[in-house]
Amino acid sequence: RMSAGRIMEGAGCVTWWGFGPARDVLGAANLSLVPFCGIWTLTVDLHCLFFHERASTGTVRAEGELNVLLVGSGDPRHILKTIAGLRDTDTLHVWVIENSMEVVARQLLLLWxxxxxxxxxxxxEKTEVFLEVFGNTEIRCQTEETVKHVAALLLLSVTNTIDTHTQSHPCLDTSLLKFKERDELIQIFAQWQQPPSATANMAKAWDARVRRHLGTRYDSRLGSYDWDLTMKxxxxxxxxxxxxxxxxxxxRGLAFEMREGLYQIANQSLLSTRVFNHRGDRVGLRGYWGDIVSSPYLAFGIETENKELLKTQNNQHVKSAQEISVANVQMLFESLAIRGGHPHKHHLGGKGVDLATGVETEPFQKNQDTMDNQMTKEETQTIKQACGIHAEVKEQPETPYKAKDLELMNLNGVRVSFLSLDSLSKLPTKGQFSQRFNSLYCSASMVHHLDSSLKQVAAPGALLMIELTKYLLDLSKEQEAAFTARVGEIAKDLGFISARDSSDNSYAVFTLQDD
Incomplete structure (x- = not known):
């Protein structure tokens, strides 16, 4: 039997990606409906929110002004999936709490x-770059250039919230973080933009994790990989x-290789510092401390609405998790583009074809609602000053590349706000969060932070979605079942009841019980 230390070694101590597929957290529950005048429907008045859905879908989801709380999601998969499920008239405010600023920084990078x-x-290209940054410990030089450029823009954005108390983008809000947390974000982005000369060797860091996890099985590790894949x-x-x-x-930590090229530059967004006790002293070691067993394919690559991608031949899947990830992420990005006023078009002879209508259109013009993120000399100087104030970030020659200016979409009615790391227990004491959240999500690694006060911030009929340990491969079936049972007990203590009897055991879904 594997020790607890080995179990933690496989899953890691930093959640760079979640251990379950992307979910629309507003439409996660299958609730029983009652017939009225021959039509199966349910209408509930919740602070000007209305629920309308026919029984044919088996799902009831909220409409109107919607608030979602994500605790420890680790990546933006649920955010993207939930936005894709919005109606045109819906507005969505997502509130995010993570357990480290490195994860917050990476969330901001992926959302940007x-x-x-x-x-x-x-x-x-955006789909490929996103997945490369999302799931590869080492990336191509072109992708590194993009990461550096986005890091510079994010650094400037967070700096603005400190200096001028303004947000650089209406969809991304870091103003509710503490000043010291925003200072830490600035330091992280500066380090991404100008990595230290003695940066961690990602290949060695990964191999050290594998050796520690497998122990005496390291020499036969290919067999261990095959066992985890086929038998788990x-x-x-x-x-x-x-x-x-x-x-x-x-x-090697390479999940997505969609283009020919050298994947040999450390993905700075997957590096973090872990503190160890060494001869009585606390020593920080920078390296890769995330998952090395379950894989980043779980987030976007194991489910799809396009059944053509799930076809098999000779009992083997024709399409791979990488191909399904590309298809799913591109579909989510197309949903974002439509909401942001940039419907995706295929170009024919200089004109576009709207995929929704099939009508030819004139060549695409920039939407006036988007943001031009071209940096001025003053803004560039601000970034350099921010980089210079941190001793860990050494002055380096200016990068030789010319990264293109990245224009951002403004998603109408959508906002993502990041809350302080310790804010979960404090939300019930703030009037603005009283009965606010229509849906609440909590990762398996953060479920122990939930307590009875959560009921005070949940709206009537709110959904609670908790990640289970189905894909933590080092757990036994007994440990997995015990965790699921414990989650049920926690939800019951919070005043939630099971929302469905489903074969989907990636997540447990509950609804707030009426008083």
Whole structure:
């Protein structure tokens, strides 16, 4: 039996990605409906919110002004999926709490890439860059240039919230973070923009984690990879994860290789500092401290609404988790583009074809609602000054590349706000959060932070969605079942009841019980 330390070693101590597929957290529950005048429908008045859905879908979801709280989600998969499920008349405010500023910084990076306008970066290129940054420990030089450029823009954005108390983008809000947390964000972005000369060797850091996790099994590690894939992931319904791709990720940390090129530059967004006790002293070691077993394919690559991608031949899936991830992320980005006033068009002879209507249009013009993020000399100087105030970031020659200016979309009625790391227990004491959240999500690693005060911030009929340990491969079936039972007890103590009896055991979903 594997020790608790080895279990933690496999999952890691930093949640760079979640251990379950993307979900629309507003439409996560299947609730029982009652017939009225021959039509199955349910209408509930909740602070000017209305629920309308026919029984054919089996799902009831909120409409109107919607608030969602995400605790420890680790990545923006649920945010993107929930935005894609919005109606035109809906407005959405997502509130995010993470357990480290490195994860907050990475969330901002991935959201910034997601919001990049199609005329700044093509949909296909954006999808590839997003997945490369999302799931690869090492990236191509072109992708590194993009990360550096976005890091500079994010640094400027966070600096503005401190100096001028203004937000650089209406969809992304960091103003509610503490000043010291924003200072830490600035330091992280500065380090991404100008990595220290003695940066961590990602290949060695990854291999050290694998050695520690497997122990005496390291020399036969290929067999261990194959066992985890065929006897665990495939048995859990992840047959689309192909053997070669999974083995390469387990060996090198490369999940998405969609283009020819050298993947050999450390992905700075996956590096963090872990503190160890060494001879009585606390020593910080920078390296890769995330998941090395379950894989980043879980977020976007194991489910799809396009059944063509799930076809099999000779009991083998034709399409891989990488291909499904590309299709799913591109579909989510197309939803963002439509809401941001940038409907995706295929070009024919200089004109576009609107995919929704099939009508030819004139060549695409920039939307007036988007933001021009071209940096002025003054803004560039602000970034350099911010970089200079941190001793860890050494002065380096200016990067030789010319990164294109990234124009961001403004998603009408959508906002993502980041809250302080310790804010969960304080929300009930603030009147603005009283009965505010229509849906609440909590990761498996953060569930122990939930307490009875959560009921005070949940709106009537609110959904509570908790990530389970189905894809934590080092857990036994007994440990997995015990965790699921414990989640049920916690939800019951909070005043929530099970919302469904579902075969989907990636998440447990509950609804707030009426008083």
């Amino acid at each position: 890439l997601s919001l990049t306008a199609p005329d700044s970066m093509s949909m296909h 992931l495939h048995q859990k319904g992840c047959g689309v994860i192909h053997k070669q791709q999974y083995a390469k990720w387990r060996e």
